[in-house]
Amino acid sequence: MSSNGLHPDHAREAASLTHLERLEAESIQIMREVVAESENPVMLYSIGKDSSAMLHLALKAFHPAKPPFPLLHVDTTWKFREMYAFRDETAARLGLDLIVHVNEEGLAAGVNPITHGSAVHTDVMKTEALRQALDRYRFDVAFGGARRDEEASRAKERVFSFRSAAHRWDPKNQRPELWRLYNTRKSPGESIRVFPLSNWTELDVWQYIYTQQIPIVPLYLARERPVVERDGTLIMVDDERLPLADGETPQMRMVRFRTLGCYPLSGAIESDAANLPAIIREMFLARTSERQGRLIDHDQSGSMERKKQEGYF
Amino acid sequence: MGADTAASLAEIEAYLAAQRDKRLLRFITCGSVDDGKSTLIGRLLYESKLVFDDHLAALERDSARFGTQQGDLDFALLLDGLIAEREQGITIDVAYRFFASEERKYIVADTPGHEQYTRNMVTGASTADAAVVLVDARSGVLTQTRRHAYLLSLIGVPHVAIAVNKMDLVGYAEERFRSIEAECRALAATIGIEDVTVIPLSALRGDNVLERSDAMPWYDGPTLMGYLETVPLDEDRLAGRPFRLPVQWINRPDLDFRGVAGTIAAGTIRPGDRVLVQPSGRETSVERIVTFDGDLEQALTGQSVTLTLADDLDVSRGDLLSALAAPAEVADQFDATLVWMSEAPLIAERRYLFKIGTRTVAGTVTRIKFALNVNTLEHVAATTLDLNGIGSCNVSFEEPIPFDAYRDNRDTGGFIVIDRLTNATVGAGMLQYALRRAHNIHHQHLDIDKRARATAIGQKPCAIWFTGLSGAGKSTIANLLELRLHRLGCKTYLLDGDNIREGLNRDLGFTETDRVENVRRIAEVARLMVDAGLIVLVSLISPFRSEREFARGLFEPGEFAEVYVNAPLEVAEERDPKGLYGKARRGELKRFTGIDSPYEAPVDAEIEVDTSSCDVEAAVDAVLARLRELELLI
Ligand SMILES: Nc1nc2c(ncn2[C@@H]2O[C@H](COP(=O)(O)OP(=O)(O)O)[C@@H](O)[C@H]2O)c(=O)[nH]1
Numbered sequence: 001m002s003s004n005g006l007h008p009d010h011a012r013e014a015a016s017l018t019h020l021e022r023l024e025a026e027s028i029q030i031m032r033e034v035v036a037e038s039e040n041p042v043m044l045y046s047i048g049k050d051s052s053a054m055l056h057l058a059l060k061a062f063h064p065a066k067p068p069f070p071l072l073h074v075d076t077t078w079k080f081r082e083m084y085a086f087r088d089e090t091a092a093r094l095g096l097d098l099i100v101h102v103n104e105e106g107l108a109a110g111v112n113p114i115t116h117g118s119a120v121h122t123d124v125m126k127t128e129a130l131r132q133a134l135d136r137y138r139f140d141v142a143f144g145g146a147r148r149d150e151e152a153s154r155a156k157e158r159v160f161s162f163r164s165a166a167h168r169w170d171p172k173n174q175r176p177e178l179w180r181l182y183n184t185r186k187s188p189g190e191s192i193r194v195f196p197l198s199n200w201t202e203l204d205v206w207q208y209i210y211t212q213q214i215p216i217v218p219l220y221l222a223r224e225r226p227v228v229e230r231d232g233t234l235i236m237v238d239d240e241r242l243p244l245a246d247g248e249t250p251q252m253r254m255v256r257f258r259t260l261g262c263y264p265l266s267g268a269i270e271s272d273a274a275n276l277p278a279i280i281r282e283m284f285l286a287r288t289s290e291r292q293g294r295l296i297d298h299d300q301s302g303s304m305e306r307k308k309q310e311g312y313f
Numbered sequence: 314m315g316a317d318t319a320a321s322l323a324e325i326e327a328y329l330a331a332q333r334d335k336r337l338l339r340f341i342t343c344g345s346v347d348d349g350k351s352t353l354i355g356r357l358l359y360e361s362k363l364v365f366d367d368h369l370a371a372l373e374r375d376s377a378r379f380g381t382q383q384g385d386l387d388f389a390l391l392l393d394g395l396i397a398e399r400e401q402g403i404t405i406d407v408a409y410r411f412f413a414s415e416e417r418k419y420i421v422a423d424t425p426g427h428e429q430y431t432r433n434m435v436t437g438a439s440t441a442d443a444a445v446v447l448v449d450a451r452s453g454v455l456t457q458t459r460r461h462a463y464l465l466s467l468i469g470v471p472h473v474a475i476a477v478n479k480m481d482l483v484g485y486a487e488e489r490f491r492s493i494e495a496e497c498r499a500l501a502a503t504i505g506i507e508d509v510t511v512i513p514l515s516a517l518r519g520d521n522v523l524e525r526s527d528a529m530p531w532y533d534g535p536t537l538m539g540y541l542e543t544v545p546l547d548e549d550r551l552a553g554r555p556f557r558l559p560v561q562w563i564n565r566p567d568l569d570f571r572g573v574a575g576t577i578a579a580g581t582i583r584p585g586d587r588v589l590v591q592p593s594g595r596e597t598s599v600e601r602i603v604t605f606d607g608d609l610e611q612a613l614t615g616q617s618v619t620l621t622l623a624d625d626l627d628v629s630r631g632d633l634l635s636a637l638a639a640p641a642e643v644a645d646q647f648d649a650t651l652v653w654m655s656e657a658p659l660i661a662e663r664r665y666l667f668k669i670g671t672r673t674v675a676g677t678v679t680r681i682k683f684a685l686n687v688n689t690l691e692h693v694a695a696t697t698l699d700l701n702g703i704g705s706c707n708v709s710f711e712e713p714i715p716f717d718a719y720r721d722n723r724d725t726g727g728f729i730v731i732d733r734l735t736n737a738t739v740g741a742g743m744l745q746y747a748l749r750r751a752h753n754i755h756h757q758h759l760d761i762d763k764r765a766r767a768t769a770i771g772q773k774p775c776a777i778w779f780t781g782l783s784g785a786g787k788s789t790i791a792n793l794l795e796l797r798l799h800r801l802g803c804k805t806y807l808l809d810g811d812n813i814r815e816g817l818n819r820d821l822g823f824t825e826t827d828r829v830e831n832v833r834r835i836a837e838v839a840r841l842m843v844d845a846g847l848i849v850l851v852s853l854i855s856p857f858r859s860e861r862e863f864a865r866g867l868f869e870p871g872e873f874a875e876v877y878v879n880a881p882l883e884v885a886e887e888r889d890p891k892g893l894y895g896k897a898r899r900g901e902l903k904r905f906t907g908i909d910s911p912y913e914a915p916v917d918a919e920i921e922v923d924t925s926s927c928d929v930e931a932a933v934d935a936v937l938a939r940l941r942e943l944e945l946l947i
Contacts (some may be wrong), residue, residue: 063603179439252592
């Protein structure tokens, strides 16, 4: 496959859908199906680019109505400040209901990514917190922005993924999904995670954001930011909570983020890609998959599946 | 910004423009364990550069740990997902993979070859435009290959590529390939797959995968990638069919707006187009096509849209909007093919839920006509279906629904079966045709009925159904019988299969579904003629028991007799009055009954004549005598 893939005579047939249009239609169909068949759906909103794309699809699916469900942000309290600003601005601009949930017990116990490490922090402030929120508000269906191309174990994930009352995912007991037919019926206590972006790739998402001009958190674009380098990973000093070692001083570097999470766990990459085409070029020339910058996945392969069984998204 | 960056930005924008216009092909791969399926998909992914560097690093680690390639990259490992599978060393579910070529984007449904996983293959195939079936060049077409091909035809995957893999291990020998190719074509013909492409390749070495192989200069067909880049999309076929939109959700933000939201299952729609709301049968027209990006002048198959309608009708989720000129059929009883997907077997007459399109209805499987042995393709008697069982069934819904035959439209003809207690998806099915039209499709009452017509004509009408192999003597006997009846003053009509294929059934071929439809139509015509008071003779191979059963079911007791014109295949072939057996044997004629398409002999025909042991006159005498005995003729 050639590097630029340019086809001078690739005329668009007017009466057919492009792959993005087909993916878009599929995602919309999935969202409408959930709204038509569930009692109390919610959209998990993580503020990242996949959430931005998913939210945009929801706007399309229900237009001219507003998406008939709230957004839920499970907040670890360690997100980048720009993410919080973007989240609040987005909810206000679109007039959507935003629920922010924090695991107060975890917070009171002082659980944080720095002293407890990524595994414990994620488990308490994300996995546990999500379960708490779903239980508290009695949401029966939660939209998530996960994609099948993200990681090998997700390749087999269903679009409608059933969780037991204890929020566990049983890989051996998922329903077959044929055609566009989703069986949304559930037993008492069961809930469903629905992934409308299942069939999108990372490039598809970026391309969609680009062509639809969907707002994203500016952290995805390169800019000079204060960072420290630890074990070869660039960590942004987003606030005073990040302890600095003796003699460690933040340096201003042109960096951007491929994935966004808790800032002490999100590695930056050096880049001067300050707009979307530049990002896309960098990504598909660099060919490093996006989860590399996500520290929580760096244990042995198979870890994602274990997290999923435990209820991590 | 430097000129350099500007230039490459222009380049990336051009790249994005080209990416944006690509279309999407969904396909399924199937093969037996170790045919090289994972290797092949791994290579496609690898070559399309979607395997990122850190996945590659993980791959190198894993190749050392689990790999079978002694240190070389084992592409197959790229695909593994679940821990349990790794430990078993097999793939046990449907996994979806993504890659792109210069022409298209692809979603591959990767399914295992294991016997017990019919369910997975059917699931993966349900959304596929095309299929790639792997065959090991050393072993050729196996039982599993037949099974895969059969399942693909069952699910209606229209285009199939058979990848004859591991050509490197047979020295890239043309002869070997040609013999496998011939086997594949024969198989496709028997099963009724219309479009088959057979490609010799080596997934491991890359021959004919993306690059044309130097080792096989004798092959001039497409490479696998060449095939994938050009095989037609199902969406394009559906685009040419009448408009269908299963109503998914009613969009009602305020009192002034009422929109009908759904995904177009076939055809196109424009404002002003007349539509029928089914099953209620009300007509209206489309006013606007409302989207987030503004109103559209036209919406296409596959698009998810919101329509407003000109009239304020009661439209709700589960209804179907259809082109007024060509609406869907409405019925509540169907002939359907079922694939059972649950450990708990199918129970006939138990209430299940059936979800078709956006509608969920309660209903039962009233009868399992036969189960299919996927290995031998034989029809076997069955009272239940077990996990991975496939059966031809009658299903009855508690309310009438609009539908299209599955082969015409997967979205309006495919359904899932849901267990009402466990809520599990326990089966999937395909509606073939309506057994009887729904009650609320008003059956026009007529004052003159069959009895009145029969009295006026002065005879007792009936249907005499001759079945048997081509050349068995059906037409000869039927013809002579009609002559005799005619001389007796009877009003008769002879429906001859060959003649009807020139007119009424000229759109039908010889696949199993077409044969079934052929019989169905002729049976219906025969019924109308009996209704009109005639004595109808039907001379038709009618090879499948279930369709003859269907025909019988259209008549009242004492109105129908099945005549099995029995001649051994050797005798029929020896006679070969139309030279058809010769053609079939030479491969010039596909799906010929008795040669590469089955004939299911009747087990309970009213009359049987063996034409190898008696002459035509004697046979007709015997048939006449027996018909009188049965009081079909008086
Ligand atoms: N020589 C040769 N070996 C192959 C080829 N394709 C696959 N294999 C080998 O056959 C074995 C099974 O392949 P795999 O892809 O795991 O098969 P799967 O079970 O169908 O997924 C592996 O050892 C592969 O390396 C080929 O084209 N030529």
